[in-house]
Amino acid sequence: MAVPSTLRLARTGEVLDLLRRGGAETTADLAAEMGVARSTVTERLEVLFQHGLIVTVGETSGARGRPASRLAFNASAGVTLAAQVGMSGVLMAVTDLAAEVLWYRKVDLDVSKGPEELLRVLDAHFSEALSDLGKQAGRLYGMGIGLAGDLEIAGTAVSWRAFPLADRLRARFECPVLVDRDVNFLALGEHRTSWPDARVFLCLKVGTVIACGLIIDGQVVRGATGLLGEVGHTKVAGEDAPCTCGSTGCLNTVASGMALAAQLNEQGFDVHSAREVSELADRGVLEAVQAVRAAGRQIGEVMAAAINLLNPDVIAVWGYLVDTGDQFLAGMQEAIYKTALPASARAVSLARPPHGDDAGLRGAALTVIEHTLQPEAIDAFVADSAAA
Known part of the structure; x- marks a missing residue:
């Protein structure tokens, strides 16, 4: 009786995972790690070679007997599409399966125009990118889209919540589509590339919001309803400005880039965004420098509560305001040392993330890669291919 192909191909994904994560590099290594015969591993390697997911990268040396072929994951076997959608623009990239950027573009977009306009932009530019890359792109493994928080998008005049963005993109590009908050992709991208050993890692975005x-422990935490991390909606004592969430006195209304721009406008400066506030502070304009430092202190007081609760290893702080010399981070540090539990405050590293804007794109790509290359997904893929 013939063995069903699904059983013969079972654990193919485990073979790829070991090679991709560096847990093995030869047939013998794989057989030992998996506790199976070398012939079993060889059969699965043939399938992975067939799909271009692995390559031979040389031979072992220094051991007795015949040298063995060294195997490795082939990051050029396919691509991902990644996008970070801010309140005023979209960063877009095509990456290989190691999240290395092959194509990059920044597109102006006002999210108040609604999700149909975003869909049009993503369709047009990603289609052009795939056409330009041609055969170099290989198989499209998936798409990751990072969006601003629901509360901020909901503050625009157009309804986003019910729009089937992932479904529409999935039908158009015929691939998995993963949509998440932009700050979750930022956190994942920075953690994987810069602080992989941090057990508790916070990535704070200080921009328009x-x-x-x-x-x-290496996993994104989203909360019961996906709203974890909405620190911008923490109430600030003595403040009563209206917020997009429907409440008043939120941190966003006094310390975000938009709030600082409004404050400086009232003082006679022609600024309208976090970037312009940052540029003004960089030029040494006293009012802007003072506003940025005060914002750092206000945000630091809120983050002190998070430090007491979570005891993080690292807080990476991202955004235009962070680039204004040391004023913003100095303000945060001042408030954290004054407000947080001293032992926890001393244990946390407050840092600028080295990858900046690109971290979110990398996080989106890595999310797709980790989802579509997990062992179960690869087993399903090769089984479907064998049945086709």
């Missing part, structure tokens, strides 16, 4: 992504 203020939000935070959280990684614990």
Whole structure:
């Protein structure tokens, strides 16, 4: 009786995972790690070679007997599409399966125009990119889209919540589509590339709005309803300005880039965004420098509560305001040392993320890669291919 192909191909994904993560590099290594015969591993390697997912990268040396072929994951076997959608623009990239950028573009977009306009932009530019890359692109493994927080998008005049963005993109590009908050992708991208050993990692975005992504033991934590990290909606004592969430006195209304721009406008400066506030502070304009430092202190007081609760290893702080010399981070540090539990405050590293804007794109790509290359997904893929 013939063995069903699904059983013969079972654990193919485990073979790829070991090679991709560096857990093995020869047939013998794989057989030992998996506790199976070398012939079993060889059969699965043939399938992975057939799909271009692995390559031979040389031979072992220094051991007795015949040298063995060294195997490796082939990051050029396919691509991902990644996008980070801000309140005023979209960053877009095509990456290989190691999240290395092959194509990059920045597109102006006002999210108040609604999700149909975003869909049009993504369709047009990603289609052009795939056409330009041609055969170099290989198989399209998936798409990751990072969006501003629901509360901020909901503050525009157009309804986003019910729009089937992932479904529409999935039908258009015929691939998995993963949509998440932009700050979650930022956190994942920075954690994987810069602080992989941090057990509790916070990525704080300080731009048009203020939000935070959280990684614990390598996994993104989203909360019961996906609203974890909405620190910008923490109430600030003595403040009563209206917020997009429907409440008043939120941190976003006093310390975000938009709030600082409004404050400086009232003082006679022609600024309208976090970037322009940052540029003004960089030029040494006293009012802008003072506003940025004060914002750092206000945000630091809120983050002190997060430090007491989570005891993080690292808080990476991202955004235009962070680039204004040391004023913003100095303000945060001042408030954290004054407000947080001293032992926890001393244990946390407050840092600028080295990858900046590109971290979110990398996080989106890595999310797709980790989802579509997990062992179960690869087993399903090769089984479907064998049945076709």
